[in-house]
Amino acid sequence: MAQSVKVNYILNLINTGTQMLFPLITFPYVCRVIEADGIGQVNFFNSIISYISLFTCLGIPMYAIREIARDRNDVVKMNRTATEILLLHSMLTIVGYVIVATLCLLVPKIQVNIPLFLILSLTIFFTAIGCEWFYQGIEDFKYITIRGLIIKTISVILLFIFVKSKADLLYYGCYMVLGVLGGNIFNFLRLRKYIHRENIIFSELHIKRHIKPVLKVFSFSVVTSIYLQLNTVLLGFFKNALAVGYFTAATKVMQMLLQMSSCLGSVMMPRASHLLAENKESEFNNLIQKSYDFTLAIAMPITIGLIFCAPSLITTLCGVKFANSILPSQIIAPIILMVSIANVFGIQVLFPKGKINIVTLSCGIGAIVALVLNLSLTPLFSYIGTAVAYLGAEVTTTVSMYYVGRKYIPIQYFKQSHLNYLLGCAIMALVLFAISRFQLPSFYELVLQGCCGVIVYFLILCLRKDSILMQLFAKMSKC
Structure with a gap:
């Protein structure tokens, strides 16, 4: 039995709070020990791994949440759907590691530290076995919260034990993987509680039926990643690890704050999909309006707070050596408001309604803007230009989503x-x-x-x- 949206939101808020709290503890330490160039190298590699993971996921996580949410009242159907999706993801993961091996052999900037690159590539494996989408689809946020808290606590303790200097970059890479995705091992083992072997007849599984709808979500993920990951990749190739380090510090602070305003989305999407599947349109509309109002109430002050608190926030968290991160942090602060609104439009409304093409088109427009601005500004203005490109992409995406999809969005925008x-x-x-x-x-x-x-x-x-x-x-x- 799914818990109420309020309970799920509180649980997800606790989970999000810990995701903010632990970086507040660890990031200042890492900034002072690993320093900007070390952080830059890790995040440069991570951005490349993210692209590979993007192709191995093929849009599965977002698509799977919706499908599991729709089928959760039929255990047999839900079991078969989950198994089909898990098998599809496993096959794609093998292809992903072929790409990893090829890059290690051919790309000089990766050959600088192949062990670190391979450690970070474990993200691909842990994502495949994690099935986070299954637990979100059945709205088991209590388990997600408790598991996340335990894993994060253990990983932070290990970070302070093993990462003592810049020479411990590999250990920091392990923390980056295990601290975020280490709990996915338990996700996989716990599936036995929900997926029963007697419900699975392998001859009747139809993996191919998921490919077409997954590709629609994948196209959305691709265009979104252009301005989420391409910023760091292009900055790393155009400039150096130090520039990536400054930009990473700025975005890290922004993303920690963004989690507070956007954590409602992961709760709302499976619930919205379930309401639409049961034709409860009025309940859906009422829920979305409340979500929009609440999102504005949280995102607006956080955005203003980051703009005015950036100097003290960056200096306190990262140290005086990261003073160059202050201005890009202020530039990208409005992204908190833009992404929060876009999450309501896209993830909570358009996607559950099956209007993924509108979301993809809007993100595609933003991706084009991101690419043009990055190529124009990053070579000249380094991380400052990258920050402007990032902001321009997010503003364009949100505005495009409003104009293209407004007739499907049941929201009173100005109250x-x-x-x-x-x-x-x-x-x-x-x-x-x-x-x-x-x-x-x-x-x-x-x-x-x-x-x-x-x-x-x-x-x-x-x-x-x-x-x-x-x-x-x-x-x-x-x-």
Whole structure:
């Protein structure tokens, strides 16, 4: 029995919180030990591995969540669907490792550190056996949260034990893989609880039926990856590992904050797919409107916070050697708002409705913009140009998704409550700017900005009697 969206959101928020907390502990340590060029090399290799993993996944994770969510009330059908998808992914993984071996033999920049490249390539294997899509499809977020917390705790302890200097780059590579995907081993073993052998008749499995719909999702994944991974790849080829390190620090901070505003998407997508499969259109529309309102309430202040807190945040987390990461961090801050809105449009609405072509077209337009801006700006302006290209791609994608798919999106875009968020953000921005003028040590400035920013935004919403906040207070009073 699937739990409520609220319970799933809380569980996913806990999981997301730990995903933010652990990097807040580990990233400052890694920045000081591995330094910018070491981090740059790892992330350059990781970007290449991500492209290989993209082709071996072939759009399976997103497609599989929807299919499992639709079939979860029919155990036999769900078992067969899961087995077919797992077999397809396994075959593609073999092809992926042929590509890995070929790159090791032919690409000089990879031959600089082949052991590190091979360690990072374990991501491909762990992704294949992980079946994270299965647990998201059946909305087993309790297991995902508990497993993630245990694995992250163990991996962080091992990081501090084994990574002591730049010479320990291979150990850091192991942490990058095991810390993120090590728990996938348990995912695979736990499938026995849900997939029963008596429900699987191998002669009746039809792997080919998934290829066409998976390719549609894959085309979406390809165009999205152009501006998610190509930024780092092109920066690494045009410049050097140091430039990649500065850009990585900027994007790392942004992505940690982005998780807070976008974690609702992984909860909403299987639930939205299930509601549409049962023809509960009105419930679906109501759920999406609440999701959009909540997303704006969270993403807008986080975006403003990063713009004004970037100097103290980067210096505190990464050290003064990463001061060059401050400006790109401020440039890409609006991506938090853009991606959060695009997740509502694309992942929560258009994809469950089967309008993946609209999402792909919008991302394709963004990918073209990303490619043009990267080729134009990165050779001249290094990581600053890459940051501008990244922002341009995300803005273009979100705007395109709105214009192309708006007739399918049941959302009231401008409400009175949205003005509350704008007012709260404006006053919060003034407070954060005033605090930055005091020129406090970076840590104390960050703590003061964080506390004051949250309090000011919260008080403004209280004074304006914001609907989301009032509903929350009403439910708390009943407890």
